[in-house]
Amino acid sequence: MASSEKYIQSKLDERKLQGNYRALSPESGLIDFCSNDYLGFARSTVLKDNIRRETASHPQSLNGATGSRLISGNSAYTEELETQIAAFHQAETGLMFNSGYDANVGLFSSLPQKGDTIICDELVHASIIDGARLSYANRYIFRHNDLESLEGKLKNAKGICYVVIESVYSMDGDTPPIAEILQLTQQYGGHLIVDEAHAVGLYAAGLVSHLNLQDKVFARLVTFGKALGCHGAIVLGSDMLREYLINFARSFIYTTAAPFHQLAAIKAAYSLLKTSSADIAQLHANIGLFKMNLCVNNAYPLLHSDSAIQCLILGDNHKAKYAAIQLQNAGLDVRAILSPTVAQGSERIRICIHAYNTSEEISLLTSTINNIIHEI
Ligand code: PLP
Numbered sequence: 001m002a003s004s005e006k007y008i009q010s011k012l013d014e015r016k017l018q019g020n021y022r023a024l025s026p027e028s029g030l031i032d033f034c035s036n037d038y039l040g041f042a043r044s045t046v047l048k049d050n051i052r053r054e055t056a057s058h059p060q061s062l063n064g065a066t067g068s069r070l071i072s073g074n075s076a077y078t079e080e081l082e083t084q085i086a087a088f089h090q091a092e093t094g095l096m097f098n099s100g101y102d103a104n105v106g107l108f109s110s111l112p113q114k115g116d117t118i119i120c121d122e123l124v125h126a127s128i129i130d131g132a133r134l135s136y137a138n139r140y141i142f143r144h145n146d147l148e149s150l151e152g153k154l155k156n157a158k159g160i161c162y163v164v165i166e167s168v169y170s171m172d173g174d175t176p177p178i179a180e181i182l183q184l185t186q187q188y189g190g191h192l193i194v195d196e197a198h199a200v201g202l203y204a205a206g207l208v209s210h211l212n213l214q215d216k217v218f219a220r221l222v223t224f225g226k227a228l229g230c231h232g233a234i235v236l237g238s239d240m241l242r243e244y245l246i247n248f249a250r251s252f253i254y255t256t257a258a259p260f261h262q263l264a265a266i267k268a269a270y271s272l273l274k275t276s277s278a279d280i281a282q283l284h285a286n287i288g289l290f291k292m293n294l295c296v297n298n299a300y301p302l303l304h305s306d307s308a309i310q311c312l313i314l315g316d317n318h319k320a321k322y323a324a325i326q327l328q329n330a331g332l333d334v335r336a337i338l339s340p341t342v343a344q345g346s347e348r349i350r351i352c353i354h355a356y357n358t359s360e361e362i363s364l365l366t367s368t369i370n371n372i373i374h375e376i
Contacts, residue, residue, distance in 0.1 A: 019316075019317035019318050019321060030333035031331055031332050031364075032356075032357070033327075033332055033352055033353070033357070033361075034335045034351075034352055035333075035352060036226040036227070037226075037227075037229055038308045038353075039201050039227050039273075039276055039354070039355050041269055047265075047268055050268040051261070055260070055261055058077070058264070061260035062259070062260060064259050065258060065259050068253060068256060069257045070253060073257030074257065075260075084267070084270065086236055089205045089214070089236050090205065091220065091237065092237065092238050093239050095246065096233065097232065097233045098233075098258055099223070099233055100221060102233070102251040102252070103223075103235050104130070104195065105134065105251045106251035108128055108162075108164075109135050109250065110245065112137035112162055113137060115159040116159035116160040117138045117139075117140065117160070118132045119140045119153045119154065120139070120164040121164065121165045121166070122143060123166070123171060124165065124195065125166065138158060140153040144172075145174070145176045147184055150163065150181065150184060151188075154188040155188070161190035161191065162193055163185040163190050165178070165195070166195040166197065166198070167196045167206060168309065171311070171337060172303050172311060173309025173310055173350075174307070175306065178207065178211060178213060182217065191218035193221070194221070195220075196220050196221060197221065197222070197223040197233075198226055198227075200223075200226070202227065204273065204277075208220055218237065219235055219237035219241060220235070221234075222234050228269040228270070230262065232262060283308060286355065286357050286359075287308060287310070289362050293362065294312075294370065295370045300314055300315075301313050309351075309352055310351045310352075310353060311348045311349070312373075315345055316345070316347050317347050320336035320338060321336045323369075323373075323376065327365070327368055331364070337349070349369075
C-alpha cells in the first residue's frame with residue numbers, strides 16, 4: 001500500500017522547491033498594507049462599543065446559535081437583519097451565509113443544473129470556482145474583462161446561463177465593464193451574478209447599486225469580512241431565489257447558524273457604514289496618494305486599479321517574496337501573492353490601502369517600493 005506520509009512530504013517539498021510554500025504567521029505588528037479592513041471597522045473602538053451596546057440590549061440572546069437555520073438556529077433578529085441589509089443594498093431580499101466562501105459554494109453548487117451553463121471571468125474567486133465545480137453544469141471561463149471572449153462563450157451556452165463576475169477583483173483590484181457585461185449577458189438571455197466582496201465600503205453599498213444596476217442583476221454576493229470588518233456574507237436577489245437557497249444550498253442547510261454576537265456585529269457595522277462617508281472619502285484620497293507617489297516602470301507594472309487593492313507585478317515567486325521581505329524589513333506589512341494563487345509570470349506584491357493609513361505611512365510605502373524596483 002502506498003504511504004500517505006510520503007505523498008504529503010513530497011507535495012510539501014515540491015512547494016518549497018517552487019518557492020510557493022505557505023505558512024501561517026501571527027500578527028506582525030507592522031503598518032497594515034495587507035488586510036481587507038479598508039475602512040478600519042475591524043479596529044474601530046466606536047464599532048466595538050456599538051456591538052457591546054447591541055449585545056447588552058438583547059440579554060436573552062444565546063452564546064451560540066444551537067443549530068442550523070432550519071432547525072433551532074433561526075431568529076426574528078436574523079430575518080430582520082437580512083431585510084435591513086437587503087434594503088441597504090436596494091435588493092428585494094437576502095439570505096445570510098456563515099462566510100462568503102459558504103455563500104458562493106452554496107449558490108453555485110445548487111442553482112445551475114446539469115445542462116445549464118456557468119460562464120466565469122477567468123479571475124473569479126476560488127469560492128465561485130469551487131461552487132461551480134460542485135454543480136453538474138457546463139463550465140466555461142472568459143478572458144478577464146473581455147467582452148468578445150464572453151460573447152464567444154455566450155453563443156455556445158446551453159440551458160439556463162449564469163455569467164459570473166466580481167465588481168472589484170480580489171487579486172487585481174480592477175473593475176469590469178459591468179453595464180456592458182450585463183447588456184451582453186441579457187442579449188443572450190443569461191443571468192448576471194456579481195460578487196461585491198471588495199466593492200462594498202469602497203462604494204458604500206457596492207458598485208452595482210452605485211451604477212443603478214441592482215434591478216437588472218440576477219444576484220449579488222456581499223461579504224462582511226472585508227470593509228465591514230466582521231464575518232459572514234449575504235446573497236442578495238429575489239424572494240424566490242432566497243426560498244430556493246433555503247431549500248437547496250447545502251452550505252446553508254447543513255451548518256450551525258452564526259451566533260448572536262456575530263449578527264450584532266454585522267448590524268452595528270451596517271449602522272456605522274451609513275455614517276462613514278468621511279472614511280470612504282479618505283480611503284479614495286489615500287488610494288490616489290499611493291498611485292501619485294509610485295514611480296512605476298514597464299518592467300514591473302502597477303495593474304490598473306481605482307480600488308483599495310493595488311498590485312505591482314514582479315513576474316516570479318522569488319522576486320515577489322524578496323520585495324515583500326524588503327518592505328516588511330522597512331516596517332510595512334505587504335504580502336507577496338505567488339503562483340499558483342495567481343498565474344505564473346504574474347506573481348506580485350499586493351498592497352491594500354486603508355482609510356486609516358496616514359500620508360507618512362503611504363510615503364514610506366511608495367519610497368520603499370520605488371527603491372526596491374531599482375534593485376531587483
Ligand atoms: N469572494 C471574493 C471575491 C473574495 O475575495 C472572498 C474572500 O477572500 C470571498 C468571496 C470569500 O469571502 P469570505 O472571506 O467571507 O469567506
